[in-house]
Amino acid sequence: MPQVNSKFVVNHVLRALADPTRRAIFEQLTRQGEQTVHALTRYANVSQPAVSKHLTVLKRAKLVRHRREGRETHYRAQPEALAPMVDWLDQYGAFWRERFDRLESLLQRMEP
Amino acid sequence: MTNQGQCPRSLVIERVFPHPQAKLWRALTESALLAQWMMNNDFEPVAGKKFQFLADPMPNWNGIVDCEVVLVDPIQRLSYNWGTGGPESGLQWVVEFTLTQTMGGTHVRMEQSGFGPDQMAAYSGANYGWQKMLGGLERVLGEAS
Numbered sequence: 001m002p003q004v005n006s007k008f009v010v011n012h013v014l015r016a017l018a019d020p021t022r023r024a025i026f027e028q029l030t031r032q033g034e035q036t037v038h039a040l041t042r043y044a045n046v047s048q049p050a051v052s053k054h055l056t057v058l059k060r061a062k063l064v065r066h067r068r069e070g071r072e073t074h075y076r077a078q079p080e081a082l083a084p085m086v087d088w089l090d091q092y093g094a095f096w097r098e099r100f101d102r103l104e105s106l107l108q109r110m111e112p
Numbered sequence: 113m114t115n116q117g118q119c120p121r122s123l124v125i126e127r128v129f130p131h132p133q134a135k136l137w138r139a140l141t142e143s144a145l146l147a148q149w150m151m152n153n154d155f156e157p158v159a160g161k162k163f164q165f166l167a168d169p170m171p172n173w174n175g176i177v178d179c180e181v182v183l184v185d186p187i188q189r190l191s192y193n194w195g196t197g198g199p200e201s202g203l204q205w206v207v208e209f210t211l212t213q214t215m216g217g218t219h220v221r222m223e224q225s226g227f228g229p230d231q232m233a234a235y236s237g238a239n240y241g242w243q244k245m246l247g248g249l250e251r252v253l254g255e256a257s
Contacts, residue, residue, distance in 0.1 A: 092123050092224060093123055093125065096123070096125040096222055096224070097125060099149055099150055100125060100127050100220075100222075102148070102149035102150075103129070103139060103149040104127075104129060105149075106139055106145065106148045106149045107129055107131045107135060107136070107139060110135060110138070110139065110145070112132070112135065
């Protein structure tokens, strides 16, 4: 049985990526590397406050990191934040495979 | 044969067991048999029935899986909700077994799909988006490494 110690992290990541605009922003950052809020606003085709709000959600999920330079804020992706989600799937995958092994040996013991 | 789902929105495990379908169904639905390969339980194959799987508690988990039977379609399909960590903070999944008779025995497909209460709204509004994002996950991870 997988442990769920990372469940809050997973929840944050899932929630952050559930929104298509946020997902697009995250993917753009992954593809293009560091981007300014202005560049992201042009790319996402929504208002700058909306982009900033999306970036805050992504930041909370630790999917992006930012730094300030002059009047511009630069964002970059942190795809390693996806790791808890991938771990969670790996753990459950291992869990079910092990249960299926046990099911197989039970079936051998059972009457036909 | 095992197969991890293409998109992490759900996890799919499949295997062919060289046994008749009715026998597989018994192993999945008779509480005492279920206990031998899954966990101790008070399962009954009745839609709407609430039951629990009980395992040994662990540091981050009380060992309880809270379930509710969703669908019982004898010897073909069985699904139940699967919740860990309580209704408030925990994670909720749906587990569905599909049995199909094949040449060599019975093909069993287990799909575990997971949506927390707040993920549900996002999911229903953005089904396509989810598929896309999770389909793209592998690519994103690949590019990152």
